[in-house]
Amino acid sequence: MAILWNNENTLGYSPKSKQMVIEAYESVNYYPDSMSRDLKQALGEKYGKKEQEIFIGNGSESVLMYTIRAVCSGEDEFLTSEGSFIIVYNWARINNIRCVAMPLTENYGFDLETIKSRINRNTKIIYLANCNNPTGTMITRKELDSFMRHIPDYILVVVDEAYYEYSEALHPNFPNSLEMDYPNILTLRTFSKAYGIAGIRLGFGIGHKKIIESLNKVKITFEPTVMAQAAGMGALNDTEFLKKTINNNTQQLKYFYKEFDRLGIKYIPSYANFIMTMWKDKEEVMKMFEALIQRGVLVRPLYDPISHCIRITVGKPEENQHCVEALGSILS
Ligand SMILES: Cc1ncc(COP(=O)(O)O)c(C=O)c1O
Numbered sequence: 001m002a003i004l005w006n007n008e009n010t011l012g013y014s015p016k017s018k019q020m021v022i023e024a025y026e027s028v029n030y031y032p033d034s035m036s037r038d039l040k041q042a043l044g045e046k047y048g049k050k051e052q053e054i055f056i057g058n059g060s061e062s063v064l065m066y067t068i069r070a071v072c073s074g075e076d077e078f079l080t081s082e083g084s085f086i087i088v089y090n091w092a093r094i095n096n097i098r099c100v101a102m103p104l105t106e107n108y109g110f111d112l113e114t115i116k117s118r119i120n121r122n123t124k125i126i127y128l129a130n131c132n133n134p135t136g137t138m139i140t141r142k143e144l145d146s147f148m149r150h151i152p153d154y155i156l157v158v159v160d161e162a163y164y165e166y167s168e169a170l171h172p173n174f175p176n177s178l179e180m181d182y183p184n185i186l187t188l189r190t191f192s193k194a195y196g197i198a199g200i201r202l203g204f205g206i207g208h209k210k211i212i213e214s215l216n217k218v219k220i221t222f223e224p225t226v227m228a229q230a231a232g233m234g235a236l237n238d239t240e241f242l243k244k245t246i247n248n249n250t251q252q253l254k255y256f257y258k259e260f261d262r263l264g265i266k267y268i269p270s271y272a273n274f275i276m277t278m279w280k281d282k283e284e285v286m287k288m289f290e291a292l293i294q295r296g297v298l299v300r301p302l303y304d305p306i307s308h309c310i311r312i313t314v315g316k317p318e319e320n321q322h323c324v325e326a327l328g329s330i331l332s
Helices: 015-027 037-047 060-071 086-094 112-117 141-149 164-170 209-218 226-237 239-263 282-294 317-331
Strands: 054-057 077-081 098-102 123-129 156-160 185-190 203-207 266-268 274-278 309-313
Touching: 015 226, 037 054, 037 203, 037 226, 054 060, 054 209, 060 086, 060 123, 060 156, 060 185, 060 203, 060 209, 077 086, 077 112, 086 098, 112 141, 164 239, 203 209, 226 239, 239 266, 239 274, 239 317, 282 309, 282 317
Parallel strands: 077 098, 077 123, 123 156, 156 185
Antiparallel strands: 054 203, 185 203, 266 274, 274 309
């Protein structure tokens, strides 16, 4: 079985993180620290930020949900691109906020010029995923910087960097929005991807203290749990596990590219732990999806306007080989 459909870390998790969770269980009769002080301090030291500039929640999805709730109301609009992280469209809709999604570029990237041209007085949040899930494309440092220079301060730009640990290893100049000096950027990061603790639910947002203050006002008091906070502390301390994960990803992406070229499968080079492959149409995608399931490989068929695409997560070498063999046998 190769589970390659949710961009999880199939190498597992950090043993240090597990140890911290076991120890934390001793205090589960008490509520967690509602301010996640230890974790904020550790993240603050790592990224050179103050605790008041950090918000921690049950995954970065939770941080995004609070952001929409805290910032948008009535006629406000949430502006983004089509073909991005599907959950963001849902959260805008659930909060009755109009979600405006502009078309992708022909290379499946965020079209920042078109997004900029669509800004109006109702635009409250612009959501950019860098790199983008599911296309794997990146916004360069220069593009992001020049975009930000044109965005008025009253619009919050959420830069979702869920895959940052992988991305920075794949591109020498991958933009780190935490280093950009704009008061209206909120950077999202997660422990669910390279850190390998998706199941425990932990993510964070870093931005100007005024943004964080407004998120704190709508946050559920005791989020995240005692165990999640402990798991995060352990994961942050385990640079060895992180390094192993990142090296595996960098090497295995190359393996996939080589094998896809051999099999004649079209794909977009990726800056994360997944690759978007392109097929004739949605029908072919669904046939491939079913045939892969029969061979024990789970991948992600995508949605309009990229319903001719399948996203494949990079797993362990043996899982990736299993996936390639299954693709090969279907295509022959
Ligand atoms: C771009 C992006 N942002 C956020 C998330 C969600 O992360 P979390 O598990 O922290 O909620 C994902 C998960 O797939 C993602 O791809």
